[in-house]
Structure formats: structure tokens, C-alpha cells
Amino acid sequence: xxxxxxxxxxxxxxxxxxxxxxxxxxxxxxxxxxxxxxxxxxxxxxxxxxxxxxxxxxxxxxxxxxxxxxxxxxxxxxxxxxxxxxxxxxxx
Amino acid sequence: xxxxxxxxxxxxxxxxxxxxxxxxxxxxxxxxxxxxxxxxxxxxxxxxxxxxxxxxxxxxxxxxxxxxxxxxxxxxxxxxxxxxxxxxxxxxxxxxxxxxxxxxxxxxxxxxxxxxxxxxxxxxxxxxxxxxxxxxxxxxxxxxxxxxxxxxxxxxxxxxxxxxxxxxxxxxxxxxxxxxxxxxxxxxxxxxxxxxxxxxxxxxxxxxxxxxxxxxxxxxxxxxxxxxxxxxxxxxxxxxxxxxxxxxxxxxxxxxxxxxxxxxxxxxxxxxxxxxxxxxxxxxxxxxxxxxxxxxxxxxxxxxxxxxxxxxxxxxxxxxxxxxxxxx
Numbered sequence: 001x002x003x004x005x006x007x008x009x010x011x012x013x014x015x016x017x018x019x020x021x022x023x024x025x026x027x028x029x030x031x032x033x034x035x036x037x038x039x040x041x042x043x044x045x046x047x048x049x050x051x052x053x054x055x056x057x058x059x060x061x062x063x064x065x066x067x068x069x070x071x072x073x074x075x076x077x078x079x080x081x082x083x084x085x086x087x088x089x090x091x092x
Numbered sequence: 093x094x095x096x097x098x099x100x101x102x103x104x105x106x107x108x109x110x111x112x113x114x115x116x117x118x119x120x121x122x123x124x125x126x127x128x129x130x131x132x133x134x135x136x137x138x139x140x141x142x143x144x145x146x147x148x149x150x151x152x153x154x155x156x157x158x159x160x161x162x163x164x165x166x167x168x169x170x171x172x173x174x175x176x177x178x179x180x181x182x183x184x185x186x187x188x189x190x191x192x193x194x195x196x197x198x199x200x201x202x203x204x205x206x207x208x209x210x211x212x213x214x215x216x217x218x219x220x221x222x223x224x225x226x227x228x229x230x231x232x233x234x235x236x237x238x239x240x241x242x243x244x245x246x247x248x249x250x251x252x253x254x255x256x257x258x259x260x261x262x263x264x265x266x267x268x269x270x271x272x273x274x275x276x277x278x279x280x281x282x283x284x285x286x287x288x289x290x291x292x293x294x295x296x297x298x299x300x301x302x303x304x305x306x307x308x309x310x311x312x313x314x315x316x317x318x319x320x321x322x323x324x325x326x327x328x329x330x331x332x333x334x335x336x337x338x339x340x341x342x343x344x345x346x347x348x349x350x351x352x353x354x355x356x357x358x359x360x361x362x363x364x365x366x367x368x369x370x371x372x373x374x375x376x377x378x379x380x381x382x383x384x385x386x387x388x389x390x391x392x393x394x395x396x397x398x399x400x401x402x403x404x405x406x407x408x409x410x411x412x413x414x415x416x417x418x419x420x
Contacts, residue, residue, distance in 0.1 A: 008382075012408060016408045067341060067382060
């Protein structure tokens with residue numbers, strides 16, 4: 001039970017830290033960014049929102065991939081564990 | 093503080109008195125659901141969420157009487173929960189299409205917009221502080237209300253998981269409101285806490301009642317409304333992490349909005365009564381399935397893990413509230 005909780009705690013912590021780092025990136029890097037060649041304030045703001053939205057989507061994608069890999073890896077190793085004693089018995 | 097404590101007490105007592113009546117009525121009307129995770133598959137009364145809505149309405153009406161200056165805030169909060177509750181009740185009585193239901197829950201955000209009880213500038217995030225999303229924020233509110241209500245609705249795989257995790261989220265909202273000095277958040281959370289505790293007492297393993305969509309959608313909408321009305325959006329996103337995980341994994345594996353009855357079951361029941369993750373590649377990867385991937389568990393243990401995860405994300409949410417306080 002503790003192992004299952006630990007798995008998720010690590011994922012939750014990772015996702016939370018990523019969120020905080022993402023917010024810092026938006027605040028410190030993306031928002032103050034001056035894009036050379038673009039004089040229109042509206043276009044510049046839209047680009048910044050698009051980059052921030054892309055960052056959020058990347059965050060969600062990363063979150064999904066971590067859990068997907070974790071799930072199939074755990075399930076397969078569990079199935080292997082369940083099959084291996086049976087195999088040994090068959091060989092015996 | 094008197095109004096908050098009165099809201100908590102009235103909500104709890106009214107729900108406690110209403111729940112047995114609702115259960116009796118639902119049984120009489122044949123509104124029962126099969127508890128599929130039990131070997132003997134018992135019939136359990138559905139729509140226990142009606143008692144939650146009755147308790148919530150009673151506590152909100154009491155606070156309206158005690159604090160007339162908060163009528164607009166309380167009206168938008170209660171209307172949001174009631175609209176989602178009506179959608180849930182319709183779905184309980186006559187199952188709605190998987191695409192129509194989320195669309196209808198969008199309407200639960202309308203009272204907040206019409207009564208203008210939200211922060212017009214947008215949400216507050218740690219580090220960033222007050223955002224300026226004046227134009228898109230009303231649209232975000234509508235989407236957020238649909239997301240919270242449906243995410244809570246999807247997080248009901250085992251006895252007591254929905255009611256237990258939502259009780260944890262409400263307590264987190266109360267603590268975050270205290271950290272950030274959000275009086276409205278404290279007041280609204282106290283209104284829903286009493287009915288939620290009652291639902292948990294009746295819905296925990298082995299369940300005596302199911303909340304039904306009337307309960308889960310209205311509770312989700314109420315929590316979403318608390319986050320918006322009390323400017324606790326960032327805290328809520330972190331507190332809702334298990335619900336977001338569950339809904340997001342399910343949707344991303346199926347690739348579209350779905351109803352539980354339309355897809356393969358993510359879990360299977362063993363002969364000894366324990367639950368195991370299904371290895372069917374077409375079944376959605378839900379939080380329950382991920383938890384059970386490490387091996388079979390009894391329903392009570394699996395439900396406990398859900399609540400522990402909610403407590404962990406709750407701790408992170410409280411830390412987020414603290415970050416908002418120190419960085420903005």
C-alpha cells in the first residue's frame with residue numbers, strides 16, 4: 001500500500017514542482033520578452049499567451065506520459081511475477 | 093465566525109435528517125444501483141446527493157438570513173450547485189449522452205457571470221500574482237465549472253471515494269481561506285462541509301447509499317464555485333490533482349468523452365472479492381486502474397488510497413496558498 005502511495009506522491013510532487021517552475025518561467029521569461037520585429041502590442045501579447053498555453057499543454061502531456069509509462073511498466077512486471085512461479089512448476 | 097459555524101451545523105443536521113428519508117424514497121421508487129465491486133452485488137439506493145442539496149440549501153438560506161450583505165454571493169453559489177444538480181438528476185433518471193452532459197454543466201457557471209460575483213481581472217497564481225485575463229476569464233469560468241463537476245463525477249469508482257476526496261478538498265479550501273484571509277471562501281466551504289460529511293458517513297465502505305450524478309455534479313460545481321468566488325483557483329487546481337489525473341487519463345486513453353457504461357471496465361473482481369486492474373488495452377487508464385496495477389486490493393483499501401492521495405495533494409494545495417501569500 002505504501003509503495004502505491006509513494007508512486008503517486010512522486011508524480012504529484014513532480015507535477016507540482018513543474019507547475020511552479022512553469023509559472024516562474026511565464027513570469028520571468030515569457031512576459032518580459034521583447035520580440036524584435038513585432039511592433040503591434042496585441043500580436044506580441046497573443047504570441048506570449050500562445051507560448052504560455054504551449055507550456056501548459058507540454059506540462060499536461062508530460063504528466064500523462066509519466067503515468068502511462070508507470071502504469072504499463074507496473075502491470076507488465078506484475079503479470080511477469082504472476083506467471084513466473086507457474087512456469088517453474090510446469091518445468092518441474 | 094458564528095455564521096460559519098451555524099452554516100456547518102445546519103448543513104450537517106439537515107442532511108443527516110434528510111438522508112434516511114431520501115434512501116427510503118429511492119428504494120420505494122426502485123431507484124437502486126448495483127454495487128458491482130461486491131461479490132453479492134447488493135442493491136443500493138441511488139441519488140443520495142439529493143440530501144446534500146437539501147442540506148446545502150438550508151445552510152445557504154440561513155447564512156443569507158444572518159448576513160444579508162452576502163446574498164448575491166450566496167445566490168450565485170447555490171444556483172451553480174442547483175443547476176449542476178438538476179443536470180445530474182436528469183442524468184440519473186434518464187441517462188444523457190456523454191457529450192451533452194458536460195455541455196449542460198457549463199450552464200452552472202452562468203449565475204456567477206450574471207450576478208457578477210467573480211473577480212473580473214482573473215485568477216491569482218503564486219509567483220505571477222494577479223493576472224489580467226479580463227476578456228477570457230468569463231469563458232474560463234464556464235469551462236472550469238464543467239471541468240470540476242465532471243471531474244468529481246468521474247472520481248466515483250469505489251465506495252466513499254467521491255465523498256471522501258471532496259470532503260478533503262473542502263477542508264483544504266477552509267485552511268487556504270484562513271491562510272489567505274478569504275472570508276467568502278471560509279463561509280461557502282462551511283456551507284458544503286456539513287452535507288459532505290453526512291454523505292461520506294453513508295457512502296463510505298460498505299456504502300448504504302450512492303450519491304448519483306445529482307450529488308457528484310452538484311458537489312463538483314459547488315467546489316468549483318468556491319474556487320472562483322473566493323479567488324482560490326490555483327489552490328483548487330492543486331487540490332483537484334487526483335480528480336484531474338483520473339479524468340485526464342481516462343479521456344486521453346479513450347480519445348473522447350465517454351460514459352462508464354460505454355467502455356470496458358478498468359477493474360475486474362477476483363473470486364476472493366479483491367479488485368484487480370484490467371489488462372484490456374481498450375479500457376480507460378483511470379486512477380483506480382493505476383492504483384490496482386501493483387496488485388489486487390480490497391475495495392476498502394483502494395478507497396483509502398484515494399483519500400490519502402487527496403490528502404497529499406491537499407497538503408501541496410495548502411503550500412500553494414502559502415506561496416500565494418508570500419510571493420504576491
